[in-house]
Amino acid sequence: MIPELGHYALVLALALALVQSVAPVVGARTGDGVLMRLANSTALMQFLFVALSFAALTACYVRSDFSVATVYENSHSMMPLIYKFTSVWGNHEGSMLLWVLILALFGALVAAFGVNLPMSLKALVLAVQSWIASAFYLFILLTSNPFLRLNPAPFEGRDLNPVLQDIGLAIHPPLLYLGYVGFSIAFSFAIAALIDGRIDAAWARWVRPWTLAAWMFLTLGIAMGSYWAYYELGWGGFWFWDPVENASLMPWLAGTALLHSAVVMEKRNALKIWTILLAILTFSLSLIGTFLVRSGVLTSVHAFATDPRRGIFILAILVLFIGGALMLFAWRAPLLKQGGLFAPVSREGALVLNNLFLTTACLTVVVGTLYPLGLEALTGAKISVGPPFFNLTFVPLFVPLMCAMPFGPLLAWKRGDLLGAAQRLMTAFGVALVTVAVGFAIAGGKSVLAPFGIGLAFFVMAGAITDLIERTGLFRVPLATVRLRAGGLPRSAWGTAVAHFGLAMTLLGIVCVTNWSTERIVAVKPGQTIALPGYDFTFDGMDQRRGPNFTAVGGRFTVREGGVAIGTMESSRRTFIRGNTTTESALMTRGFSQLYLSLGETQKNGALGVRLYYKPLVLLIWLGAVVMMLGGALSLSDRRLRVGAPKPAARSRLQPAE
Amino acid sequence: MTRKQRRLVLIGGCGVVLAAAVALVLSAMSNSIVFFRSPSEIATEQLAPGTRVRIGGLVEPGSVKRGDDLRISFKVTDGKHDIPVRYQGLVPDLFREGQGVVAEGVIEPGGLFQADTVLAKHDERYMPREVVEALKKSGRWKEGAIETAKGTAAR
Numbered sequence: 001m002i003p004e005l006g007h008y009a010l011v012l013a014l015a016l017a018l019v020q021s022v023a024p025v026v027g028a029r030t031g032d033g034v035l036m037r038l039a040n041s042t043a044l045m046q047f048l049f050v051a052l053s054f055a056a057l058t059a060c061y062v063r064s065d066f067s068v069a070t071v072y073e074n075s076h077s078m079m080p081l082i083y084k085f086t087s088v089w090g091n092h093e094g095s096m097l098l099w100v101l102i103l104a105l106f107g108a109l110v111a112a113f114g115v116n117l118p119m120s121l122k123a124l125v126l127a128v129q130s131w132i133a134s135a136f137y138l139f140i141l142l143t144s145n146p147f148l149r150l151n152p153a154p155f156e157g158r159d160l161n162p163v164l165q166d167i168g169l170a171i172h173p174p175l176l177y178l179g180y181v182g183f184s185i186a187f188s189f190a191i192a193a194l195i196d197g198r199i200d201a202a203w204a205r206w207v208r209p210w211t212l213a214a215w216m217f218l219t220l221g222i223a224m225g226s227y228w229a230y231y232e233l234g235w236g237g238f239w240f241w242d243p244v245e246n247a248s249l250m251p252w253l254a255g256t257a258l259l260h261s262a263v264v265m266e267k268r269n270a271l272k273i274w275t276i277l278l279a280i281l282t283f284s285l286s287l288i289g290t291f292l293v294r295s296g297v298l299t300s301v302h303a304f305a306t307d308p309r310r311g312i313f314i315l316a317i318l319v320l321f322i323g324g325a326l327m328l329f330a331w332r333a334p335l336l337k338q339g340g341l342f343a344p345v346s347r348e349g350a351l352v353l354n355n356l357f358l359t360t361a362c363l364t365v366v367v368g369t370l371y372p373l374g375l376e377a378l379t380g381a382k383i384s385v386g387p388p389f390f391n392l393t394f395v396p397l398f399v400p401l402m403c404a405m406p407f408g409p410l411l412a413w414k415r416g417d418l419l420g421a422a423q424r425l426m427t428a429f430g431v432a433l434v435t436v437a438v439g440f441a442i443a444g445g446k447s448v449l450a451p452f453g454i455g456l457a458f459f460v461m462a463g464a465i466t467d468l469i470e471r472t473g474l475f476r477v478p479l480a481t482v483r484l485r486a487g488g489l490p491r492s493a494w495g496t497a498v499a500h501f502g503l504a505m506t507l508l509g510i511v512c513v514t515n516w517s518t519e520r521i522v523a524v525k526p527g528q529t530i531a532l533p534g535y536d537f538t539f540d541g542m543d544q545r546r547g548p549n550f551t552a553v554g555g556r557f558t559v560r561e562g563g564v565a566i567g568t569m570e571s572s573r574r575t576f577i578r579g580n581t582t583t584e585s586a587l588m589t590r591g592f593s594q595l596y597l598s599l600g601e602t603q604k605n606g607a608l609g610v611r612l613y614y615k616p617l618v619l620l621i622w623l624g625a626v627v628m629m630l631g632g633a634l635s636l637s638d639r640r641l642r643v644g645a646p647k648p649a650a651r652s653r654l655q656p657a658e
Numbered sequence: 659m660t661r662k663q664r665r666l667v668l669i670g671g672c673g674v675v676l677a678a679a680v681a682l683v684l685s686a687m688s689n690s691i692v693f694f695r696s697p698s699e700i701a702t703e704q705l706a707p708g709t710r711v712r713i714g715g716l717v718e719p720g721s722v723k724r725g726d727d728l729r730i731s732f733k734v735t736d737g738k739h740d741i742p743v744r745y746q747g748l749v750p751d752l753f754r755e756g757q758g759v760v761a762e763g764v765i766e767p768g769g770l771f772q773a774d775t776v777l778a779k780h781d782e783r784y785m786p787r788e789v790v791e792a793l794k795k796s797g798r799w800k801e802g803a804i805e806t807a808k809g810t811a812a813r
Contacts, residue, residue, distance in 0.1 A: 234751075344667045356672055360679045367683055381693065384712055384762075388690030393682040397675075521747050523728055573751070581751045600748030604724050609748045 003068050006056025007147040010097075013049040013104065014137040016042045020130035024123035028196075036123035040111040043126050046133065047101075047108035054088075054101045057146050061088050067153030070094060070146045076159040076577060078549040086169040087160045092294065092310070093146035095173060099290070100136045102174075102181040106210075107133065110185060117206060124192035125185070132184055135317045143310045159549065162574065162582040168228030172221060176248060179218025180286040183255055185210040187283035190276045191325060194332040204266035204275065209636055211262060211279075215255045216632035222248050223625030234583040234598040236613045238513065238621055241390045246369040247289030253362035254282040257355045264351050267413060270339035271352070278355075280329060284322040285362075291318050292369070346416040350408035357401035364393040402456055402507065406463020409496055410470065424470055428462035443515070453511035460504035464497040495635025499628045506624030509592075512617040519614075521600075523607035532614050535595060536560040539608065540568070550574040552584070555599050555608055559588060571599045571610075592619045692762060696795055700765070701739040707767040713741060714760040715793070722755055734759060734771075736793055743771045750778040 020042040027035025060068045061084050064077040074091040075084060089098040107129045114122050140146070189207045193199045225248070230238045239245060258278040264271045291314045342348045368385045376382055406428060410421040432455040439451025469475065471493060472486045518532050524539045531537075540556040554572035558565055569586035576582070585598035593616045600609025694712045695703070705711065718740055721733035728747055732755075733740040743761055753759060753776065763773035 341661055341664050341668075344664065344671070352668065353671070356675050360675050364679055364683055371687075382712075383694065384692045386690070386692065389686045392686035392690060393679070396682055397679060521728060583751060600728075601751075603728070609728055611748060 002056050002059050002063075003065070003147040003149065006053040006060075007145065009049045009053040009056065010137060010141060010147075013046050013053065013100075014134060014141065016046045016049065017130045017134040017137055020046065021127055021134055024127040025195075028120040028123045028127075031120075033119065036119050039123050039126035039130075043104075043107040043111035043129070046130075047104040050097075050101050050104040054097055057094060057097060058085065058088050060147075061085065064157065065153075066155070066157050067149050067151070068146075069148040069150050072150055072154050072157050074160050075157040076549055077156060078577070079160065079165070080548050082167070082170065083160060083165050087164070089173050090160050090164045090169055093140070093144045095177075096136065096140050096144055096294070097146055098174065099177055099181060100133060100140065102177045103129070103133050103136065103184060106182060106185055110210075114206070121189075121192055121196060121203075121206075124195055125188045128188035128191045129184060132188075132321065135320070139310075139313050139317065143313050159576060159578045162550070162576045162578075162580055163232060165576075165582075166228065166232055168224065168232065172225045172228055175217050175221030175224055177221075179214050179216075179221050179255075180248075180251060180289060182210065182214025182217060183251060183279075183283040183286050185214070186258060186279040187325070190279035191328065193276060194328050194336075197332060197335055199272050199276065199336050201266050201269045204262045207279065208259070208262045208266060211255065211258055211282075212632050212636050215252070215259055216629045216636070218248070218252050218255060219625050219632070220629045222252060223622045227622050230618075231585050231587060231596075232582075234585050235611060236517075236519075236585075236596045236598075236615060238510075238618070241368070241385075241387045243369050243372075244293050246365050247292045250362055250365050250369070251282055251285040251289060253358050253365065254278060254285050257358040257362070258282050260351045260354050260358075264348050265339070268340070268342065268348055270342060270348060271355075272339045273333050273336055274355070276333065276336075277329060278359075280322075280325045284318075284325065285366075287318050287321060291315060343415050345411065345418050347408065347411045347413045349416065350404065350411050353404055354401065354408065357397055357404075361394055361397040361401070364397065365390070368393065399456065402460055402503070405460050405500055405503075406466065409467045409493075409500075410463075425463055425466060428459055428466050431462040432456065432459035447515045450511055450515035453515075454508060457504045457508035457511060460507070461501050464501040464504070467500075468494070468497050491638040492635040495631045495633075495638070497631070498634055499631025502624045502627030502629075502631055504624070505620045505627055506622075509617050509620030509622075509624060513615050513621065516616045517613055517618075520612045521610070522612075523603045523605075523609050525605075525607045530610070530612060532595075532612055534561060535614065536563075537569070537597070537612060539610075542608070545572070547574065550576045553599075555610070557586075557597060559595065569595065569597045571597050573599050589619065592617045592623070594618050697734055697736045697739040697741045698795065700741055700771075705765055708764055710762070710764050712760060712762045713743075713771060714758070715740075717753070717755050717757055717759050719755045734761065736795070741771050742769070743773050745773040745776050747776075749776050753778040 020039050023035045023042075024039040026032070027038070057068075057070075059065075060071050061075055062081070064071065064075060064084070066072040066075075066077075070091055070093045074087050074094075079087070087094075089095040107126060110117075110122070110125060110129070114125075117125070186207050189203065189210075193203055222245075225245070226238050229240070230236060258275065261271050261275045261278055265275045291311075294310070294314060368389050372383050372385050406425055407418070407421050410424055411418070435458040436451045436455035439454045443450055468486075468489075471489055472482045474482050477485075520530055520532060522530055524530060526539055526541045529536050529538045536559070538558045538560070540558055543554050543556065545552045545554060552572040552574045554570045557569045557571075559567050559569055567588060569588055571586040572584045574582050574584060583598050583600075585596060587597075588595040593614070596611075596613040596615055598611045600611060602608055692710050692712050694714065695705070697713060697715050700711070700713060713734055715734040715736040718733040718735040721731075721740075723731050725731070729744070730746070730749060731742065731744045733742055735741075743763075745761070745763075757778065760777040761771065761773040762775040762777075763771055766772050
């Protein structure tokens with residue numbers, strides 16, 4: 001009964017979405033307030049029904065109801081309860097249901113909190129949101145029904161892919177989806193503005209918090225996915241330039257550009273058409289990401305299904321929405337009133353530079369991800385575009401972006417003083433030079449680029465601090481004044497500095513790990529000791545354990561630093577009921593660095609294959625992302641963006657003179 | 659600066675960055691892309707030694723030999739031809755005889771494939787797509803042989 005209820009609730013959500021797709025548009029056209037307000041209720045009800053449907057599916061998993069096909073395929077009665085919850089989205093059907101649940105949630109949030117939006121804009125936004133929702137409800141109901149029954153019901157399930165039986169599955173997908181799907185709001189706002197034919201600075205102020213929230217979730221989601229891959233896949237890589245990872249990076253780059261261009265639009269009423277285009281592109285890239293990951297064109301940990309009908313259906317959704325949106329843009333954008341132009345050396349100019357580099361970098365990722373697919377479709381030749389390609393294209397574009405980053409916040413709006421900004425960055429530059437020198441002293445010329453990478457990271461960090469010092473007047477005015485100024489500083493200024501600082505932390509982590517990781521891959525027998533620079537690992541022996549749905553063989557190692565024991569590490573290989581094995585790596589954190597140990601297979605002579613790594617400052621990669629997210633949160637708490645905050649008056653007086 | 663000059667600076671700047679990006683992409687394309695070949699294609703095409711390629715097929719049953727220092731050698735076959743592969747390191751959890759495998763590396767003068775990366779499936783329901791294609795080409799693919807190949811997962 002429960003699966004049928006869930007199925008029925010989803011059908012009802014589709015019906016509501018169809019109403020919401022049409023009625024508010026008609027209302028906005030004819031000026032009918034009742035029809036426009038209808039969208040509020042339908043958006044809330046839609047969320048209620050999708051949540052009901054999701055709860056029903058969750059109930060099927062928790063109760064191990066193997067008469068439901070997806071539960072049979074992806075669950076097992078002996079699985080720990082937490083994985084019974086998370087396996088709901090550990091498969092194609094359930095993850096799509098999570099996708100629409102979050103889509104409906106965002107729709108409901110706009111309906112509930114968008115009180116100060118003009119009525120027609122809100123109605124159109126919710127309608128566009130519903131177009132997307134309808135398409136995906138149809139996709140689920142027609143091609144990927146999660147409530148499909150099996151008759152007779154199997155006695156036991158086939159278990160979840162062991163790689164997914166991890167706490168990472170509880171965190172990574174929901175965060176990532178909150179990011180992906182969150183950008184749908186910016187998209188809906190853009191389409192609504194194009195239909196409406198009106199756009200102004202206020203539009204940017206309404207869109208920015210939604211974009212910021214989505215960006216925060218996406219940042220954290222990508223970082224958590226990266227950390228999960230790092231410890232689960234057993235060889236300590238944090239980013240593989242795998243197409244499925246690129247699928248999440250592309251909307252992140254475009255979304256980051258969107259955040260920055262929306263600032264220009266809000267403050268200076270410029271870059272309006274570009275911002276609209278970016279909003280469309282960002283969500284389009286989210287859709288492309290969903291297509292890449294879900295359609296089965298790529299084979300990876302993420303491609304749950306390779307049913308061709310699903311691929312074609314998502315491709316159709318993709319063409320419809322991206323093609324439709326871009327056509328609407330081509331048709332309507334020239335009718336929008338252009339914003340002013342500005343001096344190249346100014347805050348706006350710096351933000352344009354940021355957008356230029358971010359979108360170009362995004363473009364190289366798009367090319368590197370889609371080119372192999374296109375080539376295979378056209379010529380049948382199969383190629384793999386891996387890290388070397390992205391190191392040669394993406395990295396050279398990101399370096400100038402980060403070099404320019406500290407300058408941006410120090411330039412004034414309208415007309416900036418580049419020389420003045422450079423002078424104020426002298427200290428930061430000095431810090432960078434010192435770190436480059438220290439880097440060379442430590443590295444001993446082994447890697448020429450690495451010290452410069454570290455210098456760049458410190459330059460950006462010091463630049464972010466300089467920005468705050470300049471704004472609060474620290475070291476120049478009395479401390480009491482500093483406190484006053486710090487309190488009066490807009491939260492978004494703090495947010496900027498914190499987020500930029502976070503990005504530099506990530507960079508620092510990446511540079512250190514890629515250049516100074518040490519690794520040993522050896523076979524050991526009990527009692528033998530392996531040495532990494534600074535650390536010794538003694539293999540104590542093996543032991544066997546039983547988990548709820550697996551048996552594990554663990555290898556215990558005593559770790560010594562300079563002869564002093566600092567702890568033990570135990571990595572294990574788990575064999576699951578279905579017969580497949582995973583490796584659980586062992587991690588030991590030393591400050592921001594980590595020791596990493598994972599077992600390989602037992603060799604002929606009884607020795608145990610072991611991978612050992614020392615990963616210097618590796619935690620900074622993900623901590624940096626957390627700090628970036630905190631920066632976003634600070635910025636989100638800014639008064640200006642708070643829902644219901646009064647519109648600043650007399651914006652128009654700030655128009656450029658020309 | 660006049661309006662026209664400002665626009666020129668803006669467009670010029672965009673042009674320069676985009677041109678640089680195109681140049682980077684093109685040069686990276688010519689240097690860093692690895693083609694996929696089936697064992698039969700390698701046997702018939704005569705690639706120059708030292709070419710970097712990805713090969714895929716099944717690990718030939720009975721061909722896996724383990725040596726000291728984590729050295730391992732095996733043959734990758736698509737049923738018609740096979741290639742001897744050598745690798746040093748730990749092979750993935752699901753590396754088995756008779757199962758699908760993808761290896762990346764260079765062909766040495768004697769026709770030996772020196773792999774530096776070995777990927778296997780990560781789930782028993784899954785077969786790497788490249789392997790399926792290679793087997794289809796050589797006529798060894800049986801529909802339904804892996805009836806649940808709609809499964810998943812691998813790196």
